[in-house]
Amino acid sequence: MPYYTQLQTLLGLNALSVDTRAVIESAVAVAALLYATALRHRQGNLRAWPVAMVGVGLMVDVMVPLLGHARFAYLVDTAAVILFLWGVIRIGLELADAASHRGREHFSTIFRDLLTLTLWSLVVMVVLRTFFRIDVTPLLAVPAVLTVVIGFALQETLGNIFSGLTLQISRPFQPGDWVRVADKVGRVHDVGWRATTIVTRANEWLDIPNAQLAKDPLFNYGKHAVADEVSIGLSYGEPPNRVREVVLGVLRDVPDVLRHPEPEILAWEFGDYAIRYRVKYWLADYGLSEQIHARVVSGLWYALRRHGIEIPFPIRTLVLSQERRVEESEALREIAVELRGVDFLHALDEDEMRILSGAVRVRQFGAGEALVREGETGDAFYIIRRGVVDVTANGADGRPVHLNELTRPAFFGEMALMTGEPRNATIRARTDAEVLEMSRSGFTELFKRHPAAAAQMSEIIAARLSQRREALGAGQQADGGARGRSSWLLAKMREIFNI
Numbered sequence: 001m002p003y004y005t006q007l008q009t010l011l012g013l014n015a016l017s018v019d020t021r022a023v024i025e026s027a028v029a030v031a032a033l034l035y036a037t038a039l040r041h042r043q044g045n046l047r048a049w050p051v052a053m054v055g056v057g058l059m060v061d062v063m064v065p066l067l068g069h070a071r072f073a074y075l076v077d078t079a080a081v082i083l084f085l086w087g088v089i090r091i092g093l094e095l096a097d098a099a100s101h102r103g104r105e106h107f108s109t110i111f112r113d114l115l116t117l118t119l120w121s122l123v124v125m126v127v128l129r130t131f132f133r134i135d136v137t138p139l140l141a142v143p144a145v146l147t148v149v150i151g152f153a154l155q156e157t158l159g160n161i162f163s164g165l166t167l168q169i170s171r172p173f174q175p176g177d178w179v180r181v182a183d184k185v186g187r188v189h190d191v192g193w194r195a196t197t198i199v200t201r202a203n204e205w206l207d208i209p210n211a212q213l214a215k216d217p218l219f220n221y222g223k224h225a226v227a228d229e230v231s232i233g234l235s236y237g238e239p240p241n242r243v244r245e246v247v248l249g250v251l252r253d254v255p256d257v258l259r260h261p262e263p264e265i266l267a268w269e270f271g272d273y274a275i276r277y278r279v280k281y282w283l284a285d286y287g288l289s290e291q292i293h294a295r296v297v298s299g300l301w302y303a304l305r306r307h308g309i310e311i312p313f314p315i316r317t318l319v320l321s322q323e324r325r326v327e328e329s330e331a332l333r334e335i336a337v338e339l340r341g342v343d344f345l346h347a348l349d350e351d352e353m354r355i356l357s358g359a360v361r362v363r364q365f366g367a368g369e370a371l372v373r374e375g376e377t378g379d380a381f382y383i384i385r386r387g388v389v390d391v392t393a394n395g396a397d398g399r400p401v402h403l404n405e406l407t408r409p410a411f412f413g414e415m416a417l418m419t420g421e422p423r424n425a426t427i428r429a430r431t432d433a434e435v436l437e438m439s440r441s442g443f444t445e446l447f448k449r450h451p452a453a454a455a456q457m458s459e460i461i462a463a464r465l466s467q468r469r470e471a472l473g474a475g476q477q478a479d480g481g482a483r484g485r486s487s488w489l490l491a492k493m494r495e496i497f498n499i
Contacts, residue, residue: 026059033059050094053087163210167191177222178286181208187287201290221286225258228281228289230296233274235310240267243277246307250299251281253369256292258282274312295368302366335360338383338436341409344460352450359442365429374426378416379440384408387433393425405430414461417443419492440497447499454493462486 036052060080173179177188179198186198186206195207234243244265251263263281270276281296283289304311336353339345339360348356362385365371371382374393384406391404391412403425406412416423417440447454462485493499 031055050087050090053083054091055087057081057084057087163214166214167196167210172218173220173222177220179221180219181213181216184208225261225282225284226286226289228283228293230279230293230300231268231276232279232300233271233276233312234304235312236275238275238309240275240277242307243267243309246303246309247277247279247300250296250303251279253299254281254292254295256283256285256288257296258284298366299369302364302369306363306365308361332357335436338385338409339438342383342411342414343464344414344457347456347460348453352446352453355446355449356438356442359439359445361437361439363435363437365433365435367429367431367433369429371427371429371433371435372413372416372423372425374424375422377420378413378423380437381411381413381417382427383411383436383438385434385436388430389427389433390430391425391427400426418457418461418489418496420496444497447493447497451499454497454499455490458490458493459486462489 033052033055036048036055057080060076060083063076167173173188175188175190179186179188181198184198184200184206186200186204189197189199189205191197191210192207195209196213198206198208200206247265248263251257252259257263258281261282263279266278266280268276268278279296279300283292332354335357339353339356340348345353345356363382365387371389372378385408387407389406390402391406392400392402395401406427412427413423415421417438465485
């Protein structure tokens with residue numbers, strides 16, 4: 001067999017005629033080179049140079065017969081075989097990488113590098129044995145000798161390499177997972193021959209030796225939902241069940257806190273000055289744990305303050321609760337002025353206003369918190385003192401639609417309060433907000449002492465609703481306009497307030 005047919009034999013073309021083999025090889029070589037040129041101009045899983053090596057190897061093999069049977073032609077034919085085989089090996093490895101690591105930005109190259117070294121070594125030995133008739137048996141003993149020498153010199157390095165192989169086989173984590181090793185927490189970037197690189201929250205790139213990872217306990221936060229918790233001490237005067245209700249409301253407002261598993265609010269111990277509670281909630285993405293923790297803590301501050309739940313100091317409490325009933329004082333007169341800014345409260349006399357003022361509380365909401373939710377039963381209405389709130393409602397497709405934004409001195413929630421119907425919109429604080437909350441109890445007391453106030457309010461509210469409908473082009477309806485709506489509203493108020 002002529003020496004320049006070795007690659008053709010490898011490709012199974014030796015059964016064809018010489019001209020046919022040359023045509024097939026030339027066509028495949030040209031196609032490979034054209035494809036390699038195209039790969040240079042686009043991003044993909046396959047790089048250009050391995051394809052180019054295949055094309056060049058085939059093209060060189062086609063040209064070998066033109067060189068005759070000289071020794072130089074023999075060497076050129078050998079180079080063609082090496083180029084072709086190395087190109088094929090590289091293409092296979094890159095396609096395997098693309099298939100096994102699809103969608104992952106970083107991954108370990110240990111196995112690929114080992115396989116590449118092994119295959120290329122085999123190619124070299126096959127070429128030496130087949131083309132140059134060199135006995136490669138002595139070469140097989142070289143790795144064994146080198147292994148003994150290097151093993152003594154690089155014990156620690158080899159330990160890291162084999163530990164890296166162990167990590168790749170057992171797969172205790174994947175690139176992108178959040179892990180904790182000793183006191184270090186970070187996101188796995190990749191696994192190298194000697195060390196695994198993790199990126200900490202402070203964007204520190206930390207190389208941890210593979211041997212240490214294989215030996216020390218490793219916590220992986222990327223495989224399942226992870227729990228985080230907040231500890232807080234609250235006043236002995238607050239029933240634990242009420243505390244649970246308030247805290248659960250806060251956790252429902254944090255989007256990244258999972259609903260399942262459900263959060264746990266545990267009354268943990270009786271302290272010297274407070275009951276200790278453990279607030280345990282679950283996260284899908286541990287990378288956001290610090291941001292979520294901050295949102296939970298700040299949300300608890302607003303909610304506890306809003307509901308008058310005291311967080312005692314670890315000393316004798318000298319500061320009275322900042323959320324107490326507004327008494328007759330300068331603050332009461334200020335509140336009365338704000339209440340008179342509401343159209344259906346404007347005509348109340350001093351005695352009636354004093355009754356309502358006793359039921360007013362100042363509430364504070366953090367940005368992102370919901371003041372009222374669509375579909376909930378309303379038992380209070382609100383007057384904005386500070387901040388901006390957004391009004392949204394669920395559209396036909398179930399998605400929230402932004403309707404309006406409200407600022408001081410707007411008010412909302414009076415219809416749900418007066419009729420007992422569910423809220424027809426969700427009001428959520430865009431910025432930190434402070435509102436006056438007027439509960440149903442204040443109106444109940446007012447209507448019992450001054451029944452005529454209910455009729456007066458129903459007329460004003462109904463007139464405002466009719467004006468709004470006319471402005472929107474709805475016109476008067478079959479219910480008799482403002483008068484009919486006022487009668488309906490007054491009947492609902494008598495039913496709700498038992499007057």
